[in-house]
Amino acid sequence: MIKFKFGHLLRSLKHMFWDLPDKNKLEQSLFKEQIKIYYNFTSSAFYGFLAVFIAFFLDQNYLLSLVIGIPTSLLFIRLLFLFGRNLASD
Secondary structure, three states: OOOOOHHHHHHHHHHHHOOOOOOOHHHHHHHHHHHHHHHHHHHHHHHHHHHHHHHHHHOOOHHHHHHHHHHHHHHHHHHHHHHHHHHHHO
16 A cells, blocks of 8 residues: 655655746746646646546445545646656756
């Protein structure tokens, strides 16, 4: 079973939004590209969750839609943050 490390995720978000890079133009442009990558992956994870939630909701299995939809979205977000970090570092 996969354990989520929320502290690591929160530190990543803090680093991403509050620990701004130096005034160097190259670092600023790389930082902006990294934010775009994270935004794209996070929004796709949200739409993945929405699709799972709606599929079970339309089947009128409300509890199952929450039980499966929320962990699925957390897993998607965690995986996509990891892939986004790897893409941004290339």
